[in-house]
Amino acid sequence: MSASAPLIAACGAPSLAIATYRCLLASGLTIGWMLLTSRRVRVPAGIPAAMGPGLALAAHFGAWIPSLRLTSVALSTAMISTQPVWSALLARFTGVRPAKAVWWGIAVSVVGVLVLTGFGGSVSGSSWIGMGLALLGALLAAVYVAFGERLRKATDLASYTTVVYGVAGLALLVVSALGSVALGGYVWRDWLLILAITLVAQIGGHSAMNAVVHRTSATVVSTAILFEAPGATILAAIFLGQSVGLSLVLGLVVMLIGLVIVVRGTSPRMPESGV
Template sequence: MLAEAGLLLLAVVGISFSAPLAAAAAVPSLAIAFWRTAMASVVLAPVVGARPDRRRVGARDTRTCALAGVLLAVHFGTWVPSLVLTSVATSTALVCTAPLWTAVLTRVRGGPVAGAEWAGVAVALAGVLLVAGVDLAGSPRALLGDALALVGGLAMAGYLLVGAAARERLATSTYTLLCYATAALVLLAVVVVAGVPLAGWPAAGWLSLVAITLCGQFLGHSLLNRALRTVGAPVVAVVSLLEVPGAALVAALWLGERLAPGTLVGLVVLLGGVALVVRGSRRA
């Protein structure tokens, strides 16, 4: 359990750097969404290919991974653009409403959600709002960013739930490769239709893409995917809420974004909510 907690903490560190890196990169948002999944797929392909036992995937699992990939593409295709429309803290806070949608979708599908988990989600979301200081009375540009981040949060919830089902039968590397590759193909189609360039920026832009892929995909999403089998989608979704204070702190120190006054209070509330969910899931 301690090893699993350590990997989840490392995943939180990875995704905490993802949003500030994407916001600072001199690369179009949809291009970032495509390249982070495409680069990760290229690295994972030989890893999976070298293991014969991981190449065997049934039709059902292929469909499940494809659905997860489409949902991941929607998540990145809406959330990454929101980072340049509203603040990193607000965008991250709104996309991290995923635990609420995860609990709702789990219940809709007939799955069990303990009362302590519902309470933990509510407390954690209150902490998210305090940390980010979300203000929905902003400009039309900021409101569009807020709306995109919310859609990204809903897509993230679906991605985690579908991924949890796939991870019951597939190795992490196999599932992750199929999911990332599908997301890359979907995003490539969107990029082509939208006429977004996929190259032509300076070396610093490519370095940003490599850093985003390393932090966001390999340290972040890949480790979260690994945890889906052992702790489940609701717990993974709530633990990922720790990205909110992490991203806000990185953005404040690196990009000069102002931290909301309630950040420290919100962090304590957020941690309390995470603890409630983890405790509730153990009793369920």
């Protein structure tokens, strides 16, 4: 999963096109797998119930993927990793009172963000916009999880991902068409990267984590997902030549400690990764 952000950053296709294709291809590949295994797409609650999580997922990708054009992989993945914080805050509005540890974790995470940005001194104007988009992406990811939680329990994983990814992909396709986003004419390298993003991030990330959470603790899986950020930072430094300063490393460590506290302080639920 750590390869997702570096792959997106390396791809020359428009951000919305990447988001569109990763959802549509993932949905299509899942349908193909279900046909080969003689499975049927079952969504007991109906297609309308998939609109909420599908549109939230589309908005999540529409915010987060463009952030990688404006800021570094390290800062973008650090911001998208704050999803557990947003999930905890959203839960508060549904009558679930977060434990005191959650608030402590949020406070530690904020300190980490201040450190990794050099208290604002090491971040440029466009980078702030990118970080803001990634934060919005984290919030929308939390909304996606909240919307999809009930539907996910009512059907099997393959049916859920097929329909929700399909809704997200079609929504992004409409937005791309309205915005005159180029959906073709890329070099072969970009098409290969889009395919890699689909297989590694969408199917190997989103779908796989939803499957694994049923075999282990959601807290364990959620904590493991948090380490996507340092992994992505290392890969971006090696393959994309992005610099990694001391304040960024220290801030990332502090922020991750805070997020681990948040995850362990919340009730078991699946805060799916923003990748």
